[in-house]
Amino acid sequence: MSSGVDVTLDNVWIKFGDFVAVREANVNIKGGDFFSFLGPSGCGKTTILRAVSGFLNPSEGRVLIGGKDMAGIGPNKRPTALIFQNLALFPLMKVWENITFSMEVKGASAVERRKRADELLDMIALQGQGDKLPSELSGGQKQRVAIARALCAEPDVLLLDEPLSALDLKLRQHMRTELREIQQRVGITFIYITHDQGEALTMSDSVAVMRNGIIDQIGDGHAVYDTPATPFVASFVGENNVFRGKISAINGNEAVIATNRSGELLSRITPAAVGKLKVGDDAMMFVRPEVLNVGEGTDKTTISAKVLNEEFEGNSYSVFLEGNGGKRIKMAMPNMGQNQHSTKGEVVSFSYDVNNAVVMPAGELASE
Amino acid sequence: MRKPKMFSEFFKNNGLLMGGILMFLVSFWIIVLILLPQLSMLDFSFRYNLPPALQGTEADSYTLDNYRYLVFGPEGASDAFNKVDLMVFVRTILAAMAVTVLNLILCYPLAYFLGQSKGGGFIRLLVIMLVIPYWINEILRAFALRIIFGDGGVLNGVMMSLGLIDQPYDFINADIALYAGLGYAYILLMLFPMYNVIESLDRNQIEAARDMGASWVRIHRRIVIPHAKPGIASGMTMVFMLSAGALAAPQVLGGTSSLWFTQLVYQWFNDTLNWQQGAAYAIVLLVASIAIVLGFMKIFKVNMGDIGK
Ligand SMILES: Nc1ncnc2c1ncn2[C@@H]1O[C@H](COP(=O)(O)OP(=O)(O)OP(=O)(O)O)[C@@H](O)[C@H]1O
Ligand SMILES: [Mg+2]
Numbered sequence: 001m002s003s004g005v006d007v008t009l010d011n012v013w014i015k016f017g018d019f020v021a022v023r024e025a026n027v028n029i030k031g032g033d034f035f036s037f038l039g040p041s042g043c044g045k046t047t048i049l050r051a052v053s054g055f056l057n058p059s060e061g062r063v064l065i066g067g068k069d070m071a072g073i074g075p076n077k078r079p080t081a082l083i084f085q086n087l088a089l090f091p092l093m094k095v096w097e098n099i100t101f102s103m104e105v106k107g108a109s110a111v112e113r114r115k116r117a118d119e120l121l122d123m124i125a126l127q128g129q130g131d132k133l134p135s136e137l138s139g140g141q142k143q144r145v146a147i148a149r150a151l152c153a154e155p156d157v158l159l160l161d162e163p164l165s166a167l168d169l170k171l172r173q174h175m176r177t178e179l180r181e182i183q184q185r186v187g188i189t190f191i192y193i194t195h196d197q198g199e200a201l202t203m204s205d206s207v208a209v210m211r212n213g214i215i216d217q218i219g220d221g222h223a224v225y226d227t228p229a230t231p232f233v234a235s236f237v238g239e240n241n242v243f244r245g246k247i248s249a250i251n252g253n254e255a256v257i258a259t260n261r262s263g264e265l266l267s268r269i270t271p272a273a274v275g276k277l278k279v280g281d282d283a284m285m286f287v288r289p290e291v292l293n294v295g296e297g298t299d300k301t302t303i304s305a306k307v308l309n310e311e312f313e314g315n316s317y318s319v320f321l322e323g324n325g326g327k328r329i330k331m332a333m334p335n336m337g338q339n340q341h342s343t344k345g346e347v348v349s350f351s352y353d354v355n356n357a358v359v360m361p362a363g364e365l366a367s368e
Numbered sequence: 369m370r371k372p373k374m375f376s377e378f379f380k381n382n383g384l385l386m387g388g389i390l391m392f393l394v395s396f397w398i399i400v401l402i403l404l405p406q407l408s409m410l411d412f413s414f415r416y417n418l419p420p421a422l423q424g425t426e427a428d429s430y431t432l433d434n435y436r437y438l439v440f441g442p443e444g445a446s447d448a449f450n451k452v453d454l455m456v457f458v459r460t461i462l463a464a465m466a467v468t469v470l471n472l473i474l475c476y477p478l479a480y481f482l483g484q485s486k487g488g489g490f491i492r493l494l495v496i497m498l499v500i501p502y503w504i505n506e507i508l509r510a511f512a513l514r515i516i517f518g519d520g521g522v523l524n525g526v527m528m529s530l531g532l533i534d535q536p537y538d539f540i541n542a543d544i545a546l547y548a549g550l551g552y553a554y555i556l557l558m559l560f561p562m563y564n565v566i567e568s569l570d571r572n573q574i575e576a577a578r579d580m581g582a583s584w585v586r587i588h589r590r591i592v593i594p595h596a597k598p599g600i601a602s603g604m605t606m607v608f609m610l611s612a613g614a615l616a617a618p619q620v621l622g623g624t625s626s627l628w629f630t631q632l633v634y635q636w637f638n639d640t641l642n643w644q645q646g647a648a649y650a651i652v653l654l655v656a657s658i659a660i661v662l663g664f665m666k667i668f669k670v671n672m673g674d675i676g677k
Contacts, residue, residue, distance in 0.1 A: 055575060076581045088572035092594045101590075102580040153580050 004032035004189035005156040007052060012061035014047050014213075018165040021047045023213045023263035025061070029191065029206070034183050035193045038200040039210030040236070040366065045193040046085065047213075049159050052191065063315070065157060076311045085147040089134040089207045095145055096121070096130030102153035120148040123182075140171045147182065157189045164199065176203055197237045201225065209233045211364070217272070227358060229272035233356065236366035241292075242327050243285040244362065247277055255286050255359050256300060261325040266300035267357035282362035287352050289318065289332035294342075297351025304349040305329055306318035307342045321348070372466035436650030453632060453649075460629035461656065463543075464612035468604050474551070475603070479559055480592065482567030484574070495563070502556060510549050510620035517545035517621070528604050531656040535596045541623035549617040558603035565599030566592065598674035605661050612657050629653055 007029040014022040021147045022044045022160045029035045032348060050056045052061055056077035070078060081102075082284045090098050096117035097104070117130050124138075124144035134142055143163060150158055160179075165174045180203050183190045194200050200207045201221040208218045209232070217229035228234035235242065245259035255269050267285045269277060277283060296302050305321035316336065319342055321329040331350060342348060379387040414430045430661060439456075441450035482491055501509070515521045524536040539545045569592060577587045593600070603607035618628030633653070636646030665672070 053579060055579075075575070075579050076583075080579070082579045084572045084576060084577070086570070086572055088576040090573060090577075090591060093590075101577065101582070104590075105581045105583075105586060149580075206543060 004030075004187060006031045006064070007035075007157055007189060007191065008062075008064040008067075009052075010062040012048075012051060012055065012058045012063065014044070014051055015059040018144040022051070022058075022215055027151060027208060027215065027218060029189060031066075031121070031189055032187050033205040034180065034190045034192065034203055036194060036200040036204040036207045037210055038194055038197055038207050038237070038300065040195055041112075041338040043210045044213040045195075045210060046161055048210075049161055049193055052157070053080045053159055054078045070286070071085060079156040080159055081150035081153045081157075083146050083161060084161040085163070085165065086280050087142055087163065089142060089146060089149070091134055094130065095134065097131050098099050098134060098145060099130075099148045099152050101149065104164050106303075114229050116152065120152055138307070139167050140175060143167065143175060144178075147179070151186060155188065156222045157191060158183075160190065160192045162193050162195070165196075172199075175234065178327075179203065198326075201237070209237060209362045211236070211366075227270050227272070228286065229270065231284045231286075231359070231360060232361040233362070239289055239330065239332075240286045241289065243287070243327075243363065245283060245285070247281045247359075249285050250277060250279060255283070257283050257359055259285070260329040262303050262323050263304070264287075264300055265357070266298070266354050267359040268355055270358040273360040276363060277359070282363055283359050284362045285357055287357045289330040290316075290334075291352050291356035292329075292331040292350050293352065294331075294333075294348055294350050296349050297353075301354060301357075302351040303329065304347055307344055307346050307348060309344060310342060321350075393461065410651060413651045415434070416552075417642045417644045422612040435527060435652070436615050438643060438652060445494070456627050456632060457629050457652070457656075459626070460612055460653075463628075464550075464608050467547055467554075467611045468558075468608040471551050471555055471607050472600065472604060475555065475558045475562055476600075479562035479566050479599075480588075480597075481564050482559075483569070484571065498556060498559070505572075506553060506616045507620065509553070510617050513549045513552065514540070514543060514620055517548070534623050538623075540621065541625065543623055543626060546618060546623070546626075546628075548647040549621040550611045550614055553614065554607045554616055557606040561599040561603040561606075562596055563598045563599075573610065597668070597670060599672070601665060601668070604664075605617045608661065609657055610652065624672050647658045 007027075009025045009027040012022060012025040013020065024047065033136060037048060037202070039045055047056070051058050052065070054068075054070065054073060054077075065079060075082075090101065093101070096114060099120050100108070100113035101116045101205060101322075103116060108116075114130075117128075119125055121130055122149065126141060126148075129137070129141070134145065137145065163181075164175050167175060176199060179190075179192075185241075192200075192203065197318045204221060206218060206220055207224050209216050209224060211232045217224055217233045219227075224233060224237055228237065231242070234240050243257065243259040243262055243265060245257040245265075247255050248258040248264060249256040250269075253269050253274060255267060256264050257267060259265055265285060267287075303323060305323035305327070308322050310320070313319040313333075316335055317333045319331045319333065323329055336359065379517065381387075382390060384587070395403055413434055414432070415428060416431055416433065418428055438453055438568070441447060441453075482495065485491060495631045504512075514521075518524070519536040519538065519540075521539075525531075525534050528536065548677075571597075573591055574587055577591050582590070613630055615634060618631055622628060622631070630653070631647050633649045636642050636649060
């Protein structure tokens with residue numbers, strides 16, 4: 001199997017008439033990486049993938065695969081294989097014929113194809129099922145056949161368009177691990193599309209978070225989760241408490257925000273916003289539920305609020321609080337085994353470590 | 369095992385009253401409008417052509433004479449076989465096949481285009497425009513074609529004024545008008561079933577095949593045509609059956625020297641008033657057509673069940 005090659009989007013714009021589906025995309029994907037595009041429905045993920053696989057041409061900019069400009073090269077001539085959102089297995093062909101279709105195209109003999117199909121069926125743990133029709137397989141099995149079919153073409157880059165979205169939760173989690181394993185085994189570049197942030201974070205070396213055709217941030221899971229570049233990323237990836245307000249002081253990489261309802265709070269400025277904030281700017285500060293701790297901190301990292309209710313989630317509790325002026329705050333506490341319930345209606349103080357809060361210029365949030 | 373379940377499910381889905389009405393209508397249609405008339409034709413075809421006085425008497429017995437006549441001709445004829453009628457029969461079958469294949473070749477690209485393009489409203493408009501000519505009745509359409517193909521017709525006029533020919537070309541006697549007329553008469557019955565199945569083909573399958581390097585020829589051979597097979601089969605069946613059994617187009621557009629088998633049938637019924645003989649001819653045409661269709665379905669591995677889809 002070939003080793004992965006780099007994929008580069010160089011200032012790519014994709015327009016459908018007046019509608020801009022992808023705006024100024026600049027992405028460098030390292031060979032052999034598992035790279036994800038993460039974003040809500042309709043943000044342009046599939047469109048980007050179609051531009052990489054060659055089904056549509058960027059209106060502007062270049063797509064490079066292995067350093068080679070792909071302009072004018074059709075989908076049948078690119079070293080990519082695409083796994084479709086709905087898999088698109090050929091329903092009238094047997095499983096083994098599906099898997100080896102790319103070899104049939106190149107004129108390989110039936111014996112050769114059968115042999116390769118059996119190897120791949122072994123790999124996806126579907127030994128002896130080559131003579132079935134796709135309709136006779138379960139969802140997860142179809143999924144694996146689609147992967148095998150794409151791998152059989154020996155692509156340098158495998159493109160996956162939300163291939164797990166149709167599966168139930170258990171199977172999806174299982175397939176995540178399996179996909180990641182396959183990727184590490186074959187060592188080729190995977191470009192993966194999903195609107196499920198858990199999927200993106202667990203599997204990827206790198207994630208690009210998209211919104212309305214714009215790539216807001218590219219980075220590994222930690223970067224995207226811990227130091228979101230925009231309010232959209234902060235609110236789309238994982239859960240977050242947002243505090244709106246104006247910057248009242250800046251000190252190096254830290255800033256004080258005069259929040260609308262929760263007093264003055266101190267926060268780290270997110271790396272992408274360093275140097276871009278001035279005193280008086282509208283800003284948003286984000287603190288994740290799991291970094292809030294009961295107990296007082298400094299006067300600028302402490303908030304007090306009334307306990308509304310509590311949800312038990314097995315490994316953790318979610319505590320829902322109401323601060324000044326009805327401000328809703330969520331706090332997550334690990335389940336340490338002791339009886340640590342808070343009392344409804346009780347007013348508690350809680351705080352956070354400044355390094356665990358980020359502030360950035362105000363902007364659009366992800367809608368729930 | 370399967371049948372009773374099918375029935376009970378049918379009644380469960382439609383309710384007892386509605387199910388009963390549906391069952392009654394369908395059985396009425398099949399028995400009274402199809403089965404009985406055809407059975408009486410079948411009965412006719414095995415009887416002598418007797419004057420009314422002798423009907424129902426001893427003399428009114430079953431015979432194979434009518435069928436024998438089609439194959440061997442009248443008794444005491446000089447030829448061993450009824451060459452004329454047999455030739456007409458063979459020619460009708462072959463020509464109907466040719467019309468069917470021609471229609472297929474014409475309709476496949478069109479059906480693919482209509483079925484796979486994303487035109488939406490515009491495509492629907494195109495399809496409606498295809499249907500409108502069929503509001504005009506068959507005879508009128510046939511005569512319209514005669515006007516186009518006739519000696520002093522539009523086509524000859526245009527070709528002569530362009531200097532392509534200097535004598536009017538006899539499209540009628542060359543049977544070109546006939547084939548065009550037959551093709552035109554049933555073309556939508558080929559187009560629509562194909563359009564329907566091709567429209568139901570997931571675009572992603574075509575793209576997946578393309579992504580794996582397949583050429584357009586291979587995509588059609590391996591993806592589109594297998595998917596469209598039931599539609600192709602039902603279209604071809606209808607066009608073949610209807611062309612072989614057509615009467616209006618051959619009457620109006622056929623050349624003077626060439627007869628269509630249905631015209632022979634018509635003559636027996638109408639001119640000779642020998643219904644028994646006519647029935648035998650009609651039955652032969654029907655059975656042969658069905659046999660041919662079933663034969664081709666077997667060769668191309670099409671199931672009856674698929675066609676109904
Ligand atoms: N062929 C097209 N013509 C016009 N607009 C299009 C076309 N394809 C996509 N779009 C638009 O571009 C935007 C992005 O579409 P895209 O399919 O890339 O979304 P997506 O991120 O893959 O969403 P999902 O998660 O729902 O699959 C959408 O608003 C869509 O309506
Ligand atoms: Mg999509």
